[in-house]
Amino acid sequence: MNSERNVVFDTVLAPLTDRQRENVEAAYALLEHSREPVHRQELPALQDPTSRERLEQLLRRTGRTLVAVDDVRFTSGYDDTVTAELTADGWQPLTPVERAVLVLVLVYSVAIPRSEEQLGADAWTSGFVTTETDVLKDGKVPAGVGKAALSRLVSCGLLARRRDRAGGEGGYVPGPQLLRLTPAARSRLQDQLILAAAPSHPLAAAIRERRNRTSRENIR
Structure with a gap:
């Protein structure tokens, strides 16, 4: 699974400069793992159109999507298509x-x-x-x-x-x-x-x- 994920990251982020790639990888990690929504000031990848497009593409490739909580805070969530597929398959993590x-x-x-x-x-x-x-x-x-x-x-x-x-x-x-x-x-x-x-x-x-x-x- 890790090797497959690395291939996705390498493919999506290949056109970026080292700095852009660092910003996108950092943003992805923050969005996915922060318990609370993340302020845009902590997400420089959102300020650069190319980096933002690659971040959103990376999220899509991993079944996720960028979610704007309000004008300044962001997080990530399941893509609606993925949610529909999981629901159809009977996935339910709660008792x-x-x-x-x-x-x-x-x-x-x-x-x-x-x-x-x-x-x-x-x-x-x-x-x-x-x-x-x-x-x-x-x-x-x-x-x-x-x-x-x-x-x-x-x-x-x-x-x-x-x-x-x-x-x-x-x-x-x-x-x-x-x-x-x-x-x-x-x-x-x-x-x-x-x-x-x-x-x-x-x-x-x-x-x-x-x-x-x-x-x-x-x-x-």
């Missing part, structure tokens, strides 16, 4: 309980504040914490497996722990890994949250109808 706990936190921390217009339509960071009580009691998740799922989701960056400075319970918010989602992936997740939080809402009905229509068109 059913972990997925349920993640959805509960996103409903409390994102979907509900968004429905109350306290959070932007495409925002995946939130200051609205979901308490352990919300997950274990209100969500009816068994304590043992629920706490283990919360710990696992925090360790992999899908959730983040927030302490209450006033000495309260504190809780959980969306983690930095969710910022790696492409616009299309964020849209799909938003649809899933609506379906999970308000399955009887007209918006949920519209989502199901849109998905059914797309499915019928794909069959033709």
Whole structure:
């Protein structure tokens, strides 16, 4: 695998000068391995059109894509085509309980504040914490497996722990890994949250109808 990856790097980066190659390799490493999004000041490869084009090509060749978190911060995520292929193959790194706990936190921390217009339509960071009580009691998740799922989701960056400075319970918010989602992936997740939080809402009905229509068109 390492030799195959080296061939990809050598092929994509061959036209670059030594300095450009160093900048692209450094940017690739930062984007892929930094827990938080990277400020553009730390990514000189983005300032040079040739280097940026090669960086984006390198990401594509390894199944990834450049994701702009905002005007100044960047990260990398799975290319939408790769995501579709992995999903079709049944790839799912989270257990059913972990997925349920993640959805509960996103409903409390994102979907509900968004429905109350306290959070932007495409925002995946939130200051609205979901308490352990919300997950274990209100969500009816068994304590043992629920706490283990919360710990696992925090360790992999899908959730983040927030302490209450006033000495309260504190809780959980969306983690930095969710910022790696492409616009299309964020849209799909938003649809899933609506379906999970308000399955009887007209918006949920519209989502199901849109998905059914797309499915019928794909069959033709």
